[in-house]
Amino acid sequence: MAFVITSLCLRDGGCMAVCPVSCIVPGKPETEWPLYYIDPNTCIDCGACIPECPYGAIFTLQDVPSAYVARGGEVLSAPVGTPGYNQPLDTTTYEGDPVHIPATCVLAEGEVVDLTPAIQANRDFFEKGPGYEALL
Numbered sequence: 001m002a003f004v005i006t007s008l009c010l011r012d013g014g015c016m017a018v019c020p021v022s023c024i025v026p027g028k029p030e031t032e033w034p035l036y037y038i039d040p041n042t043c044i045d046c047g048a049c050i051p052e053c054p055y056g057a058i059f060t061l062q063d064v065p066s067a068y069v070a071r072g073g074e075v076l077s078a079p080v081g082t083p084g085y086n087q088p089l090d091t092t093t094y095e096g097d098p099v100h101i102p103a104t105c106v107l108a109e110g111e112v113v114d115l116t117p118a119i120q121a122n123r124d125f126f127e128k129g130p131g132y133e134a135l136l
C-alpha cells in the first residue's frame with residue numbers, strides 16, 4: 001500500500017511534521033508542483049499523516065476517489081496554467097506561517113471531481129520532478 005496526497009492539499013505542512021520517516025516533501029517550484037508529495041519508496045504505511053490533514057487531502061492509493069463529491073467550499077490547487085484554476089489563495093501553515101498558492105479553484109456543493117490524477121503526479125514528482133531534484 002502507498003499513500004497519496006491529492007489536489008485538496010493546501011500546503012499547511014501538518015502531515016510532514018508527523019511523518020516518522022520524513023518521506024513527505026513540498027513540491028517546488030510551487031507553480032509547477034503545488035502539492036506536498038509522498039515518496040512511495042520510503043513511506044512505511046503507518047497512516048499517521050491522514051488525521052493530520054485539515055483538508056482531507058491524503059488517501060491510501062486504492063481509496064483515491066475518481067468521483068469525489070464536494071460538500072461545497074473545498075479548494076483544489078493545480079499547476080499554474082491549468083484551465084479553471086484562476087484564483088490565487090493566501091493561507092497559512094499549521095504553524096501560522098504564510099502560504100501563497102498561485103492557482104486554485106473552489107468546488108461547489110455536489111460538484112464531482114476526479115482526484116486520481118494525483119497518483120501519477122506523485123510518481124512523476126519523484127521520478128522526474130525538477131522540484132524534487134532541487135531538494136537533493
Ligand code: SF4
Pocket residue numbers: 003018019020021022023024038042043044045046047048049050
Ligand atoms: S503513511 Fe506514515 S510513513 Fe507514509 S507518508 Fe504518512 S506519515 Fe509518512
Ligand code: SF4
Pocket residue numbers: 005008009010011012013014015016036052053054055056057058
Ligand atoms: S496536511 Fe494536508 S494540506 Fe497539509 S501539507 Fe499535508 S496533505 Fe497538504
